[in-house]
Amino acid sequence: MVITQERTQVTAKDFRSTQKSTWCPGCGDFGIMNAVQTALVNAGVAPWQVLIVSGIGCGSKLPDYINVNGYMTLHGRGATIGCGAHLANTSLQTIIIGGDGDSFGIGIGHMIHNMRRNMDVVHIVENNEVYGLTKGQYSPTSKRGFKTSTSPEGAIEFGINPLALALSAGATFIGRSFSGDPKHAASIIQQAMEHKGYAIVDMLQTCPTYNKLQNVDWYKSQTYKIEEERPNYDPKDPVQAFQLAMEDDGRYPLGVLFKNDDRPTYSEQIPVYQKDSRPIIEHSLELDSQFFESLKETYV
C-alpha cells in the first residue's frame, strides 16, 4: 500500500518484543525479522499502523517476536485473514508472512486469488525450501533430488517457480531477496510496502538445521543482483520478467523482478469504498430507516 498516514519517527527499538524466540541459532528468520523492522523504520510506519498475519511454521512465529499488531492463524490461511483484515481497515499496512510450505503448499489457492485481485497487501514468503517446524520434509519449492526424511532417495517432483507463478497469477510487484543480506532484504520489503497493490517478496532463507547444503556461502555463490548484472533490465516489462523468471542457470536473481503501477487495487473497485474511501471501520453503523423498511418488505 502507499502509506498516506503521517510518517512517524520510529526506531528499531519500537518494534522489539520481549518474547524470546525459539528459532535455531543461525536461522535465516532472524535476518528476515530484522529486515522487516528496518523496512518499517525506513518507511516511517509506527507499530500501531502495521498488522502482520501469519500461518503455521517456524517463520510464522514472527508476529510473536515483533511489536506490531499480530495474528497467527491456521496453516496457509494468513492470506485469507490478511485479505479480510485489509478490506476492513485499509489504513493498516498489512503484511502476510509464511514459509514456503505455508504459502506455496496449503495456502497456495488463497495466495493466487490475492494476486489476481490485486489485493493491497505484502506477502513475504520465507523460502528455505524445506518444512522446518515438522522436522525437515521436502516442500513445494524443494529442488528435484533433495534428500529428506520423506524423500530419502531424493524428491521426484520439480519445485514451484515462485516468480513465474506470481507473474502468471497477476501479482503487480514481485521482488526477491536473501535473509543473509539484511540491507537488500529491507530495501525490497520497503519497496513492496510502498507499492500500491499486491506485492510478493520471495525471501530466500537459510535453515541450518534441515537444509544444510543451502547455507549462507552457498546462497552468496548462487545469487546475483539484477541491477548489477543487467543494468538495462526493465521491471515494467512482463516479457523480460518472464524470460528472467524462466531462465535456469542454477542461480537466483535478486531484486525487483516486476512492477506494474497501473492496475487498480481490489478495494478501490468495490462499491463500499467507491462511495466512501475511509476504512470500513470508520463508516457509520447506523442503518438508514428507508433501507431498513425496504429490507423488511423484501424478506419479512
Ligand code: SF4
Ligand atoms: Fe529456522 Fe530451520 Fe530451525 Fe526452523 S528448523 S527455526 S527454519 S533453522
